[in-house]
Amino acid sequence: MKKMETEIVVIAAGPAGLSAAVEAAENGADVIVLEKASTVGGAANMGMGPLGIGTKYQKQQMIDITVEKAFNMFMEYTHYNVDARLVKRYFEQSAETIEWLEGMGVEFEGAFRYFPKSEATWHIVKTDQGIGPRAASFLNKALYNRARELGVEFLLETPAKKIIMKEGKVAGVLATNKDGEEIEISCKAAIICTGGAGANKELIKEETGFEHGKDLFSFAIPGLLGDGMKMAWEVGAAKTQVRIEMAACIEGMDNLPQxxxxxxxxxxxxxxxxxxxxxxEEEMQNATYLSNVVAHQKDKVCFSIVDSSIVKYYIRNGVDNVSLVRTNPDVSDFYDGVKMAEKNQDSGLISADTIEELAMKAGIDVDALVETVELYNDYCDSVDEEFFKDRRFLRPIRKAPYYCAKIRAGGYGTVGGIKINENCEVIDNDFEPIPGLYSAGADSCNIYDDSYMFLLPGNSMGYAINTGRIAGISAVEYVED
Incomplete structure (x- = not known):
């Protein structure tokens, strides 16, 4: 067995772990980072940027968002079921974190909404390829370079296996390298940042009731199996509810045109x-709201229905709502996508020449759908008496062919599992800190309760980076005490 020694071990090198390592090293600590994968950044390499509140970008863009406003929005949204002290500390630090990242060479396009009804809190990382997915890989690279500049040692393809405790305190971390050799690292503090359990189908079903690939279509990044949560629970960490960070999606659309x-x-x-x-249906733009609705239906599925006249309207005028993931209102290749779906036999997209046929193919109650469409068409000629949809979005379903898509619960992986306080100290069932143990990012993220706060976009990465920094600060204070 190989033996090593350091002050702080950071377990995993996503944005939370990288931020914790940089913050701890900037404060003078010796740090070793353990990472299961062969590269750093984790799931966040597919992301676009963190939340920031009260930043210079928002002020320059005359965006009216303050810590007070965001905090009150957040706490009302969660009905105060979450840790107000942790939310407040995260939000208050978020603007300075944007500047902290800029100091490492990270550039930002500005502050943006995710969808029309959200706030402009999403700080998109600037790249050489314009705004789009994977922008945050540039941020992760900057954090990694800064950590190495500060002398942080990275052990890639070396997953942590166990937290070593002595006399009730963290005393080390046990890991295994790619050659199967065990490594015991003596340390005073460990920070768990392993990114949740998005690829652990059994744990997801046990904790949430969803079956991945059947009624849940969330990201499943290989290697995210809940290792950090299990290590923390083994040494007495209190357990919080593990949830899916919900964002609805269309089943089977991954390989089709946007x-x-x-x-x-x-x-x-x-x-x-x-x-x-x-x-x-106006609220469909908020993918969390839509996921919540879907999750409460039979077989956890809903169906979005359009006719040919609606498709032609969108092709001619562009779609009503765009987001920063689907920014282009141009859908002129829709029919090419339909042909591709038919060729691929994609089950998520259904077309038919009558409403009755559409219902039968989709598995929808035929008579009920015919009645619903008739009633909905009447609303389109007057007002929506059922759910009060804005007249701008009321378009009748009358012209064949008809199309529908299966809307499923989706998301970005799991959040929650390890209970922490506002200092990112892991706490036990008596709410007492476990000496030397900290957690940041998805493993500890229990600030949304049952619904991801999509109205303040950038929360996933914002929480990861800011709690990583808080954990790094707290760990240094502990080891120096």
């Missing part, structure tokens, strides 16, 4: 398997 999901995620007619409407 025009398909862009058309079918508009505020179209939305029904369940009983053929009934279930929400004001």
């Amino acid at each position: 025009s398909i999901p862009n058309v079918l995620m508009q505020p179209n007619l939305l029904v369940n398997k009983h053929g009934k409407r279930i929400m004001n």
